[in-house]
Amino acid sequence: MSANILVVEDEPAIQELLALNITQAGHHPIRALSAEIAHDLMRETIPDLILLDWMLPGINGLEFARKLKSDALTKNIPIIMLTARGEEYDKVRGLEVGADDYVTKPFSPRELNARIKAVLRRRAPQMTDDPIEFNGLRLDPTTHRVIGNQKTIDLGPTEFRLLHFFMSNAERVHTRSQLLDKVWGDRVFVEDRTVDVHIRRLRNALSVSGHEDLIQTVRGAGYRLSAQNS
Amino acid sequence: MSANILVVEDEPAIQELLALNITQAGHHPIRALSAEIAHDLMRETIPDLILLDWMLPGINGLEFARKLKSDALTKNIPIIMLTARGEEYDKVRGLEVGADDYVTKPFSPRELNARIKAVLRRRAPQMTDDPIEFNGLRLDPTTHRVIGNQKTIDLGPTEFRLLHFFMSNAERVHTRSQLLDKVWGDRVFVEDRTVDVHIRRLRNALSVSGHEDLIQTVRGAGYRLSAQNS
DNA sequence: TGATAGTGTGACAAATTCATGACAAAAATT
DNA sequence: AATTTTTGTCATGAATTTGTCACACTATCA
Structure with a gap:
């Protein structure tokens, strides 16, 4: 938009x-x-x-x-x-x-x-209600379920929205403030570093199915969801 | 389809x-x-x-x-x-x-x-008058009866409509306001929290046949009827 | 090798969200 | 009219989520 x-x-x-x-x-x-x-x-x-x-x-x-x-x-x-x-x-x-x-x-x-x-x-994928699959990880917005390698992944509301956004916009780097805009909403006053914490929580939850390093840190810029782990 | x-x-x-x-x-x-x-x-x-x-x-x-x-x-x-x-x-x-x-x-x-x-x-499926079965629970809209594992389940009108809607739209998460729209009707002024209470009453009634955890709460999102309890 | 800025992590208190029992009003039934 | 059932709301406490901090760790560069 x-x-x-x-x-x-x-x-x-x-x-x-x-x-x-x-x-x-x-x-x-x-x-x-x-x-x-x-x-x-x-x-x-x-x-x-x-x-x-x-x-x-x-x-x-x-x-x-x-x-x-x-x-x-x-x-x-x-x-x-x-x-x-x-x-x-x-x-x-x-x-x-x-x-x-x-x-x-x-x-x-x-x-x-x-x-x-x-x-x-x-290159502007919207966040839709369609199920998304990425690298063995499946997210279904309508059922609100995330499954990786036959294992159900339990996420809090914010983590779910965060993952949803990442999977809708994979392979792209997102700054912390962009993430705050898109995932938290416009009218929040939240520290940038809070994003880091939620990233950790998301990674931790994803480790259940071994997808923990799907979300990568791009030093000085932000985070990215990508299959390549380099 | x-x-x-x-x-x-x-x-x-x-x-x-x-x-x-x-x-x-x-x-x-x-x-x-x-x-x-x-x-x-x-x-x-x-x-x-x-x-x-x-x-x-x-x-x-x-x-x-x-x-x-x-x-x-x-x-x-x-x-x-x-x-x-x-x-x-x-x-x-x-x-x-x-x-x-x-x-x-x-x-x-x-x-x-x-x-x-x-x-x-x-598009959400409509509620039909056809009998629905889900996971050992049978609901017949015409006779207004619900049977689970040979046991008759007694429901109030609202609980019946609520279960009817859930069974017509299984696996999908519904927000409280969606439920109010679909089950209560458009022109109601009812608190969101009221849904919670009816969910409890429905769960309570379903426990007669051991179906109480068929309805799951999805924190931050709403409720869902599903066989998988996780 | 340090120095430095950026990031990961555990802890924690505040805030949010949900389940539950109680209760009175409304509706239905007798 | 009396009784029973249904319904919406609230108060309370439990459980989860959330934002922040302090500190540990890591990459980068002089």
Whole structure:
């Protein structure tokens, strides 16, 4: 639904325009004038999408994209490249480093939003009532049951919602504040570290079926549910 | 588990495609080229699900959905909205009028069928007048009698309806307000906690035949009728 | 090798949630 | 009208859940 979109663009006027569009589309823009700034901002909030200018002072768009994609922490974040008309843009190289789409400046708001929407839709699993299975672990929201390897796993309400969210959004890193938003709800005032405790409780409960290391810690960022244990 | 699915779509080619998909999924399509036609068709057969195009000649999809949801007869029919890509679709407004899901065109048959299946599964089975048996417990709606292990179980009216509902919707967790809606009726002003008391009375009555722990409480969620006691 | 920031863990008190018995009002039955 | 049954609510105590803290542990980097 609403997404955090990181805008990496060195020209203030264009950045402003992008931010405006994003806001009007119901999303939340995070602005960065350079790749370096963007990198710092991502320590706080991991965005759902990155709008990345092709030409940037310092580290350019291509390099930055490559860097993002080589980091396990950020490699799953979709990237839309921005290129100036006439600028020679090598689509192949763009796709090579993992850009999901690209837009040429000057762009129409309609086109930009359509592409943002398309990219976000591709990777925005909702939390539904459908049963989810992941790596031998099955969660059924309607019966409120979690079963792993024939063993029933007993969870408290918060742990259940937490696991439900993780299984609905597997393989992605979630910051503590994102988890608080999505699992606890909007209007809570709860310490970030409380998430850690619930993660431990969830892991502990999952150890009944040997799924305890399904939830992995990503140092400096948050947590992730993934099958690969590395 | 075949269902009647009303397809409201003005473009014949797409309608044909939808109907084909529905048939292949083992359901029965009912076609309408407009909301008006759909409305007439519903006099004959009330469908289990409506596929509703967002843009329609005459009454559009949004209006029609709102109309359906305001009518007691049709308000419980789930709706899946169809939107063309790029068409600006306001998900919030869609959900506001009660659409259960939406699919953007062009859609893949796989995706469409998955959503149809999900929505149909989600719909709670109705309480019928057919006798139900569950785990050695038999309930006959017509004679208003409940028998468990050769022993007659004596229930008050509310407890009977409660058990009837549970047995019609076994294994599934029901919140207190859901139970109030389904068992007590729509127009009651009754405390949530009252449900607890009736659950206890029902459990107490069921203990005559040793079925007392057939009804389980799911902390933070509600109650569930299930054979597995864990 | 330390120093440092980030994370895991056990403990604990507060808060929440649920089961239960009691009771009076309402409804049904006699 | 009297009696019995049913129903909704409350108070209470038990059980579980939850948020936080202090401290142990670990990865990372100078």
